[in-house]
Amino acid sequence: MRLHRNLVYAVIDGLDKIFNEKEYADKVVEKLLKRDKRWGARDRAFIAETIYEIVRWKRLYTVIAAVNPPYNRDNLWRVFAVWAVLRGHRLPDWKQLEGTPVRRIKGKFDELSQTRKYRESIPDWLDELGVQELGEELWEKEIHALNEQANVILRVNTLKTDKKTLKKSLAEEHIHTQELKGLPDALVLEERANVFKTEAFKNGWFEVQDASSQLVAPFLQPEPGMRVIDTCAGAGGKTLHLASLMENKGQIVAMDIYGNKLHELKRRSRRNGAHNIETRVIENSKTIKKLHGKADRVLIDAPCSGLGVLRRNPDAKWKLQPEFLQQIRQTQQEILQDYSKMVKDDGLLVYATCSILPSENHEQVKTFLNTDQGKQFELVKDKKILASQSGFDGFYMALLKKKPTK
Numbered sequence: 313m314r315l316h317r318n319l320v321y322a323v324i325d326g327l328d329k330i331f332n333e334k335e336y337a338d339k340v341v342e343k344l345l346k347r348d349k350r351w352g353a354r355d356r357a358f359i360a361e362t363i364y365e366i367v368r369w370k371r372l373y374t375v376i377a378a379v380n381p382p383y384n385r386d387n388l389w390r391v392f393a394v395w396a397v398l399r400g401h402r403l404p405d406w407k408q409l410e411g412t413p414v415r416r417i418k419g420k421f422d423e424l425s426q427t428r429k430y431r432e433s434i435p436d437w438l439d440e441l442g443v444q445e446l447g448e449e450l451w452e453k454e455i456h457a458l459n460e461q462a463n464v465i466l467r468v469n470t471l472k473t474d475k476k477t478l479k480k481s482l483a484e485e486h487i488h489t490q491e492l493k494g495l496p497d498a499l500v501l502e503e504r505a506n507v508f509k510t511e512a513f514k515n516g517w518f519e520v521q522d523a524s525s526q527l528v529a530p531f532l533q534p535e536p537g538m539r540v541i542d543t544c545a546g547a548g549g550k551t552l553h554l555a556s557l558m559e560n561k562g563q564i565v566a567m568d569i570y571g572n573k574l575h576e577l578k579r580r581s582r583r584n585g586a587h588n589i590e591t592r593v594i595e596n597s598k599t600i601k602k603l604h605g606k607a608d609r610v611l612i613d614a615p616c617s618g619l620g621v622l623r624r625n626p627d628a629k630w631k632l633q634p635e636f637l638q639q640i641r642q643t644q645q646e647i648l649q650d651y652s653k654m655v656k657d658d659g660l661l662v663y664a665t666c667s668i669l670p671s672e673n674h675e676q677v678k679t680f681l682n683t684d685q686g687k688q689f690e691l692v693k694d695k696k697i698l699a700s701q702s703g704f705d706g707f708y709m710a711l712l713k714k715k716p717t718k
């Protein structure tokens with residue numbers, strides 16, 4: 313593909329916001345794509361994909377380009393030139409690209425690719441942590457898999473339609489999909505496309521949700537008529553799945569500490585035709601106390617490092633800090649302690665994260681089970697999903713059962 317000047321300008325503007333002003337990549341891209349109505353699907357894909365690729369390979373490309381933060385526009389152009397050379401683009405004769413040292417870039421790439429932290433483009437601390445938590449061999453494979461581009465996967469909203477009808481409707485808009493083994497409600501796109509513009513999306517027939525994430529709600533074994541509490545519901549990816557599995561019967565209490573996320577959840581549930589969801593902002597411990605011993609099922613989709621979803625959110629490599637990880641592990645344990653109190657006798661609890669680190673996953677569950685509160689539970693089963701083994705996002709989920717009180 314030929315490089316178009318106005319599209320590359322948009323990429324440079326986006327990188328400036330992400331690298332220098334520390335804005336979130338997804339928000340920056342979303343805003344940029346609204347800039348020019350004349351841009352077609354390919355133009356938009358170029359902008360979004362180029363920005364994400366440069367964010368993903370930031371460390372490698374900035375070292376090759378020999379630039380340091382804060383990155384002025386000349387520096388951002390140098391980083392862009394590295395991307396263009398390594399992707400095999402013929403460089404146009406624009407003044408910003410004059411004198412690009414093509415051979416030097418390729419040579420430097422070969423040299424740096426010998427070292428994992430450059431090859432996989434990750435901070436030193438993350439590389440050390442990965443080795444410490446997963447061991448050298450597994451971390452090597454995992455971080456490689458987490459740097460690949462993720463497929464787009466849909467979850468059929470069975471409250472409104474079925475997989476066959478959705479597949480047909482999307483095909484009519486030239487979006488072709490395949491089924492996925494072991495995931496009854498999933499369809500994977502054969503090629504990336506903007507699915508949010510389709511009639512099917514407007515009708516609430518599907519949500520975009522990775523395959524691993526689609527395993528969480530069924531893991532909790534919700535049944536129609538039950539009372540289910542989704543404690544860290546956010547904008548409701550899993551709440552909506554729970555509503556589908558419960559066929560809109562029973563009650564789902566969706567909670568979060570952020571009201572704006574629950575607001576978005578409400579909007580999505582209207583589009584989904586999910587009528588059994590009540591939202592509650594967690595303002596203090598009273599919100600939880602009122603529900604002690606009241607739920608048949610409790611889902612803790614815990615806040616985490618997000619290291620399992622780097623393919624979708626490469627920006628996290630640069631935003632995450634070791635101190636945050638320390639803090640989030642503590643929050644995870646506190647959440648397990650407090651929110652597990654809402655489970656009824658014989659009820660079930662799922663603790664899930666989109667992390668691949670044992671310290672956020674089975675080690676947290678093990679610590680919990682050894683506490684006074686945790687002793688009231690038994691571990692039924694758990695599932696560790698690695699991107700390198702599954703081809704999907706890294707995830708963890710543990711199913712715990714509350715023992716009856718004597």
Ligand SMILES: C[S@@+](CC[C@H](N)C(=O)[O-])C[C@H]1O[C@@H](n2cnc3c(N)ncnc32)[C@H](O)[C@@H]1O
Nearest residue numbers: 543544545546547548549550568569613614615
């Ligand atoms: C992994 S995200 C949830 C994703 C969501 N369940 C979904 O499927 O779309 C974790 C959520 O936990 C929320 N959170 C953070 N700290 C919390 C706390 N102490 N109690 C409840 N929710 C919390 C965050 O606001 C965030 O929405």
